[in-house]
Amino acid sequence: MSYQVLARKWRPQTFEEVVGQKHVSQTLKNAIKQGKIAHAFLFAGERGVGKTSLARILAKALNCHSTPQPTDVPCNTCPSCVEITSGCSMDVLEIDGASNTGVDDVRILLENVRYKPARDRYKIYIIDEVHMLSKPAFNALLKTLEEPPPHTVFMFATTEPEKIPDTIISRCLRFDLKRIATQEIITQLERLLKAEQIHISKRGLFLIARAAEGSMRDALSLLDRILAYCRDEIKDADIEELLGRVDRSYLYKITEAIAAKNPVACLTLFNTIYESGFDLRQFYYAYLEHLRDLMVVKVTSGPVAWMDMPENDLAEVVRLAQTLSIEHLQRIFRLWFAAESDINQSPLPKIALEMCLLEMIHAQQSIPIEEALEKLEMLQQNIISTSAMTGQRWQPPLKTPAPERKLESKKNPAGSGCSAPAEADESFLQEQEEKVPQKSDAAGFLEFVRQQDVPLASKLEQGTIRFQGEGEFIIELPANSFFLETIRERETENKIKRLCEEFFKKAMTIKVVPVKKAHLHKESRPSDLDRKKKVHDALHNPLIQKLVETFDGKIVEIKTDI
Incomplete structure (x- = not known):
């Protein structure tokens, strides 16, 4: 007798032998026991998970001669069961959907549907890869599938149920088969190898089962390859080499x-x-x-x-x-x-x-968020407790004196604490203050106008004011501003000129210029007057200084316009 591959030799012949599809097997067994047998079944799932095997077992259960009625445990010895197992039954026809895709093939099938089975209870049509049928073929199948003869049962198997028309699916009792778990494949392989008297290590079985990716047929096919490659002794290294897996x-x-x-x-x-x-x-x-x-x-x-x-x-x-x-x-x-x-x-x-x-x-490890939060919480508790005890501004305890370093270094001076900045801090403060425009004549003029006429000062604040040359006072306002025409009025312009000459103690020329909003000079805005104070407060803030020391950081820039 010629050699039979393991996938065929160990194909399940009863519902109990089907691996990993208990939800389907149990449902079919209960339906048979209760006599609730549908006229069409659809088995969907990945390759090698038992779709066609379940269809064959169901066909044997419906036509088994060991009992007068369909049974959930086919005998596998009667003529009907033997013929279905060997694939030569006259009343159970297996059709390859990939080879018989046309409407003419389906019409031939439908012409034979009306004839009663030759010997068995049901005439059963098993169509594998049914999604390969053409659209006209599906349409030709619709009417018969909806109202088939009482002696006919259709069983469809597919790996791509989404390609089957909804009108076909709605006429079938659908079962979705899942991937077989790795451990279930290993258990089945152990049972098989014990019967075949072959030894493979637990690790080797795991490699095979994992490479099968949930398919029992793939696992048995891989096992056939390994047995042919290794002959007598099967080593894990040989399995990895054959599978192309990295150790x-x-x-x-x-x-x-x-x-x-x-x-x-x-x-x-x-x-x-x-x-x-x-x-x-x-x-x-x-x-x-x-x-x-x-x-x-x-x-x-x-x-x-x-x-x-x-x-x-x-x-x-x-x-x-x-x-x-x-x-x-x-x-x-x-x-x-x-x-x-x-x-x-x-x-x-x-x-x-x-x-x-x-x-x-070279990927740098970041500080865990829990650690950062813990440090911040300890810092906050330290500041609160110290402030409560002294009743004064927070001062950390003096540490061992150390040479003074500039604030740009990665850590604060150990002995300087977090009180007033040292000389290095003052140099940084001076550097920051150089970036701050001093209280300009324009800003002083705005304050003077506010003391004399608050509405007029509010109008001037909608734009910017600056000086050009000797005695020329320029007011820039957005071109679409409501206050532009108001300030251009002669009465208002004369009032601004009078206040300007009174403030600067000399003759002044007033010029109102419309500009785009993006071109306004931000440096003369009154809000910039507070920048120096904000920089000073930030440098003297004990929490900021302690953060710099705790996280080994440095102050790079102080932003006051946010």
């Missing part, structure tokens, strides 16, 4: 190099992976998954049940997670995740990944 020990060592900020070790390991012939894209996704495992373990303070991983690998991930902070993990994960487009689009993915690894090594 996880490399992933762990690269993470250790990143945590230790060792670029030489990191690039050496990466170069070893590259020279070994591994696909760099597979390495990228393997390391991305590894970083995800680290983040999950770090955030959840330990492994979780749904992390599909052998115990020794899980212990290694837990160990590595303890060497990295959550903030550092988040940063390197974002950097690695952002490199996907580079390796997929770049003609030199090796260089792209090398640069990404170097960037991850």
